[in-house]
Amino acid sequence: MYTKTFITACLLAIRQHVVCAASTWPAPTDELEDLIFLSTGYRSTGLAGLVTPCSKGLSSSRVTAAEWLRTAFHDAISGNIFTGLGGLDGSIAWEIDTLENEGVFADDSVKAWANFVSDQTSLSDVIAAATYAVTRSCSNISIAVRGGRVDATQAGPVGFVPQPQNAVTIFRNQFARMGLDDQGMVQFVACGHTIGGVHVADHPEITDKALATFDKTPYSLDNSIAVEYMQGTTNNPLVVGQSVANRRNSDFKVFSGADRNVTISALAADREVFDNACKTIFQKMIDQVPSGVVLSDPVTPYEVKPYGLQLTLLDGGSKIRFTGDVRVRSTRGAVSQVQLTYTDRNRAVAQTPIDTTAKGIAAGFDDSFDFFGFSTDLPADTSISSFNVVVTYGDSITTFDNNGSGFQVQDAVIYQAPQSCLNSDGQLTVVAAVRDAQDAPNLQVMIKVPQASPNPVPSISTTTIPMATQSAVGSYGLYAANLAFSPDIKQPPVFGIFGGSVADTRKGVSDLATSCATLATPTQSSSSSSSSASGDFITSSAGGNFTSSSISASASSVITPTPSTLSDSMTSSTSAPESVSSSESTPSSSSELTPSSVSSSSISAPASASSTESTSSSISSSSSNPEPPSSTASTSTTPSPTGSADYAFEGCYYDPVNPRALTGKNDYNDEMTIDLCATSCSQFHYFGVEYGRECYCGNELNSLSTSQSLTDCAMPCGGSSTRICGGPQRISLYTNSKYSAPVEPSMPGYEYKGCYSEGSNTRALLTKSFNAPDMTVEQCASLCTGIPYFGVEYSQECYCGTTLQSGSVPQPASDCNMLCAGNKTQYCGGPNRLSLYLDAANPVSSPMNPPMSDSTYQGCYTDSVNARVLIDLWTSGSDMTVQKCANFCARYAYFGTEYSAECYCGDVLKSSTTKVEEAQCGMSCAGNMSQVCGSGDRLSVYLKDS
Numbered sequence: 001m002y003t004k005t006f007i008t009a010c011l012l013a014i015r016q017h018v019v020c021a022a023s024t025w026p027a028p029t030d031e032l033e034d035l036i037f038l039s040t041g042y043r044s045t046g047l048a049g050l051v052t053p054c055s056k057g058l059s060s061s062r063v064t065a066a067e068w069l070r071t072a073f074h075d076a077i078s079g080n081i082f083t084g085l086g087g088l089d090g091s092i093a094w095e096i097d098t099l100e101n102e103g104v105f106a107d108d109s110v111k112a113w114a115n116f117v118s119d120q121t122s123l124s125d126v127i128a129a130a131t132y133a134v135t136r137s138c139s140n141i142s143i144a145v146r147g148g149r150v151d152a153t154q155a156g157p158v159g160f161v162p163q164p165q166n167a168v169t170i171f172r173n174q175f176a177r178m179g180l181d182d183q184g185m186v187q188f189v190a191c192g193h194t195i196g197g198v199h200v201a202d203h204p205e206i207t208d209k210a211l212a213t214f215d216k217t218p219y220s221l222d223n224s225i226a227v228e229y230m231q232g233t234t235n236n237p238l239v240v241g242q243s244v245a246n247r248r249n250s251d252f253k254v255f256s257g258a259d260r261n262v263t264i265s266a267l268a269a270d271r272e273v274f275d276n277a278c279k280t281i282f283q284k285m286i287d288q289v290p291s292g293v294v295l296s297d298p299v300t301p302y303e304v305k306p307y308g309l310q311l312t313l314l315d316g317g318s319k320i321r322f323t324g325d326v327r328v329r330s331t332r333g334a335v336s337q338v339q340l341t342y343t344d345r346n347r348a349v350a351q352t353p354i355d356t357t358a359k360g361i362a363a364g365f366d367d368s369f370d371f372f373g374f375s376t377d378l379p380a381d382t383s384i385s386s387f388n389v390v391v392t393y394g395d396s397i398t399t400f401d402n403n404g405s406g407f408q409v410q411d412a413v414i415y416q417a418p419q420s421c422l423n424s425d426g427q428l429t430v431v432a433a434v435r436d437a438q439d440a441p442n443l444q445v446m447i448k449v450p451q452a453s454p455n456p457v458p459s460i461s462t463t464t465i466p467m468a469t470q471s472a473v474g475s476y477g478l479y480a481a482n483l484a485f486s487p488d489i490k491q492p493p494v495f496g497i498f499g500g501s502v503a504d505t506r507k508g509v510s511d512l513a514t515s516c517a518t519l520a521t522p523t524q525s526s527s528s529s530s531s532s533a534s535g536d537f538i539t540s541s542a543g544g545n546f547t548s549s550s551i552s553a554s555a556s557s558v559i560t561p562t563p564s565t566l567s568d569s570m571t572s573s574t575s576a577p578e579s580v581s582s583s584e585s586t587p588s589s590s591s592e593l594t595p596s597s598v599s600s601s602s603i604s605a606p607a608s609a610s611s612t613e614s615t616s617s618s619i620s621s622s623s624s625n626p627e628p629p630s631s632t633a634s635t636s637t638t639p640s641p642t643g644s645a646d647y648a649f650e651g652c653y654y655d656p657v658n659p660r661a662l663t664g665k666n667d668y669n670d671e672m673t674i675d676l677c678a679t680s681c682s683q684f685h686y687f688g689v690e691y692g693r694e695c696y697c698g699n700e701l702n703s704l705s706t707s708q709s710l711t712d713c714a715m716p717c718g719g720s721s722t723r724i725c726g727g728p729q730r731i732s733l734y735t736n737s738k739y740s741a742p743v744e745p746s747m748p749g750y751e752y753k754g755c756y757s758e759g760s761n762t763r764a765l766l767t768k769s770f771n772a773p774d775m776t777v778e779q780c781a782s783l784c785t786g787i788p789y790f791g792v793e794y795s796q797e798c799y800c801g802t803t804l805q806s807g808s809v810p811q812p813a814s815d816c817n818m819l820c821a822g823n824k825t826q827y828c829g830g831p832n833r834l835s836l837y838l839d840a841a842n843p844v845s846s847p848m849n850p851p852m853s854d855s856t857y858q859g860c861y862t863d864s865v866n867a868r869v870l871i872d873l874w875t876s877g878s879d880m881t882v883q884k885c886a887n888f889c890a891r892y893a894y895f896g897t898e899y900s901a902e903c904y905c906g907d908v909l910k911s912s913t914t915k916v917e918e919a920q921c922g923m924s925c926a927g928n929m930s931q932v933c934g935s936g937d938r939l940s941v942y943l944k945d946s
């Protein structure tokens with residue numbers, strides 16, 4: 001037998017997924033660690049169980065793993081590397097009822113995930129853990145999960161989610177925003193479309209099956225999709241079948257259109273290549289977060305992790321009971337014994353270790369864990385300050401010392417569960433014991449409240465109540481707070497007690513008695529079954545120094561679940577208690593018994609916002625963030641209101657973070673100066689510096705950005721300690737004196753029509769499209785020469801068309817506020833917004849329904865892919881004209897042209913059709929731009945003269 005101390009640097013990778021030792025406990029990712037690694041058994045979270053096995057689903061045609069993966073993708077695709085906005089940010093919760101997320105998949109996924117969201121774990125972190133569970137359940141691919149994502153407080157922009165009817169050029173744009181090139185796009189689509197499939201319920205235009213799977217192994221995330229595609233045996237509904245006729249064969253467009261099948265054939269040829277590509281791409285998907293969000297290191301399983309540690313004062317204050325569980329990773333060897341060696345409050349090492357007994361086992365995808373419980377009574381005057389865990393594996397003993405710092409236990413502020421109670425009327429009484437006459441603690445209670453529709457994820461509302469003094473017990477004082485819960489509260493509250501720099505947090509009400517017990521005096525104590533000392537609670541009021549009736553005389557409040565608005569949820573979610581000043585109430589990071597649990601990392605705002613919470617050990621309070629300035633610095637370095645000749649100081653403004661105060665462009669630099677930011681933002685009206693190192697530019701200030709006290713902006717600039725660069729969520733705002741607003745260029749011969757939306761279900765301009773990283777208005781005009789309309793969109797896209805498709809209508813000018821990629825003095829539309837121009841000097845006349853010698857135009861009629869209205873014969877071709885269609889249908893009474901290139905014939909015009917206004921048939925014929933050939937699902941119908 002030998003003994004060693006566990007050294008917690010990076011260890012040799014015994015198993016593939018073990019890379020480095022886990023972080024020091026407690027960490028803000030502790031709950032996330034459970035979500036990732038505790039799939040089954042004791043204290044398991046149940047997240048992975050919802051997608052294990054991979055075939056699991058809410059009905060025979062639904063695959064939960066596939067729905068989760070698709071929902072994660074729809075959340076992450078909002079990521080835009082050019083603006084630093086979007087990404088995996090939980091915005092999907094606000095978008096579950098949009099057209100882009102039609103069907104039940106997103107709604108059901110978000111509702112399932114909502115159960116795992118807490119003040120410590122954001123929805124977007126849960127989505128990352130869920131993606132890990134999907135890839136592990138459906139394949140051997142293992143991605144690393146980091147924590148610290150911040151949830152969006154509103155829906156992202158529309159138009160980011162690829163639609164099957166889009167052209168490959170549009171797909172390119174959409175994936176390029178995520179930073180993916182053609183190869184990445186093909187890999188991403190192939191890796192996603194290998195589980196699940198297409199449902200008739202959501203896409204009747206693509207399949208008539210309840211579930212048309214992408215490949216023959218829909219419950220395995222493997223390369224069958226690529227193999228079958230390359231072999232020509234594929235039944236992928238986005239490659240073959242009815243999607244071809246109505247141009248919804250998007251997988252084909254992606255695989256073949258991007259690089260002529262080069263990437264997909266490499267994925268087909270080698271399973272390992274496929275697995276590696278998917279691992280990289282899914283990793284990218286979950287790590288794509290808005291700029292400013294700081295992710296933690298990858299979460300790895302702790303070798304040893306404490307749970308539910310609790311000290312309880314008993315026996316008239318003479319003893320302290322120490323209870324809890326310790327989890328040991330047993331993958332590395334069977335565990336035969338676990339003991340706790342501990343140091344007392346006076347830093348003396350206790351001679352007798354604390355014994356534990358087996359409590360249960362749990363497992364994850366790779367690891368097994370054994371839980372051991374303990375309960376021991378310690379003298380109150382020596383108590384405990386930290387412990388190590390000594391684990392016996394077979395004949396070897398390892399001591400785990402939490403990366404050298406021991407597992408810390410604070411006994412200065414203790415929650416007293418036996419003296420607390422929740423009666424049947426919803427009256428909660430919480431009692432705490434506070435050592436050595438410290439200040440009165442605060443009770444902080446968190447409840448989940450509904451968010452604004454349609455978001456099904458509740459937000460967390462925090463209420464802080466000062467606790468009132470009750471009595472003294474030994475070296476402790478007892479404090480109490482009383483509050484009443486409305487019966488409408490659906491989920492039990494969670495609470496914590498904060499005093500000075502320490503806290504005792506994450507307490508639940510489920511185990512509370514309906515009446516509060518008194519704390520017995522030493523003479524009344526009975527012997528405990530626990531190891532080293534005796535003591536217990538008795539409920540007799542005789543000799544008790546504290547009764548529940550006395551508690552109810554203390555400060556009380558009522559908590560009811562109120563629907564929170566956007567700002568409500570942000571305010572209530574931030575960690576500083578509301579009813580007391582933050583200096584008194586914010587828990588300190590130096591606390592020993594995890595105040596971080598209440599200081600929610602999940603709700604800490606990115607970068608600049610995180611500093612507000614840096615006192616509460618949130619993830620983003622990393623050492624790379626600049627230190628706050630000293631008070632001397634802040635008073636002596638107030639920026640001059642005049643700025644310089646090039647810019648003028650406007651004041652200190654609030655930055656709501658999501659969206660930012662200024663959204664045009666951003667930049668981060670540890671050496672930030674005001675001049676640097678001014679230069680970086682030279683093409684914007686406003687610029688501002690924040691949090692010492694951040695620079696933001698924009699032409700408009702967010703309406704939520706209100707002016708703040710100048711003293712709020714007090715952080716010195718990283719690159720110039722004598723100047724001020726904002727503060728946490730505070731931006732030092734400047735106007736750029738030399739800036740001249742972008743103008744719509746006067747294009748000789750063109751009339752600027754304004755800012756227009758895209759068409760409904762179709763692009764507004766259909767004839768041609770281009771994308772160029774140096775796009776300008778002039779370039780687009782020249783690309784569209786000879787075509788009446790052109791429009792620039794989303795900075796670098798260009799569209800041409802002979803007519804404007806239905807649904808494309810004027811929008812506020814401010815919607816077209818993106819600068820052209822190739823000329824920052826011009827506007828090039830916006831997301832789904834066209835800056836539209838018409839060739840006024842030499843317009844091609846609008847397309848017409850040409851007069852025919854032996855037939856007469858009847859009008860514009862509805863049609864649909866699943867119920868055609870002319871059913872006898874059809875053709876299509878890029879040279880389609882009205883005459884060609886008439887010739888093709890010569891033997892039939894009716895003919896009709898549709899979607900520019902399609903032609904349908906029939907002797908009967910089915911009664912399911914309806915005649916609609918002429919404007920709905922606005923597409924030019926592919927073979928003759930001066931003629932009308934219907935539109936999407938619209939037929940230009942002709943009847944043969946009798």
Ligand code: HEM
Binds near residue numbers: 164194195200250254
């Ligand atoms: C050109 C890009 C893409 C288009 C046009 C597209 C379109 C679609 C469509 C129409 C469906 C069928 C939905 C239904 O009927 O339930 C679907 C399903 C799915 N998509 Fe995509 N998708 C694209 C890219 C991706 C990517 C990159 C992923 C990566 C995660 C992904 C993951 C999935 C999954 C897992 C399903 C199956 C859902 C289920 O079975 O419930 N898709 N996609």
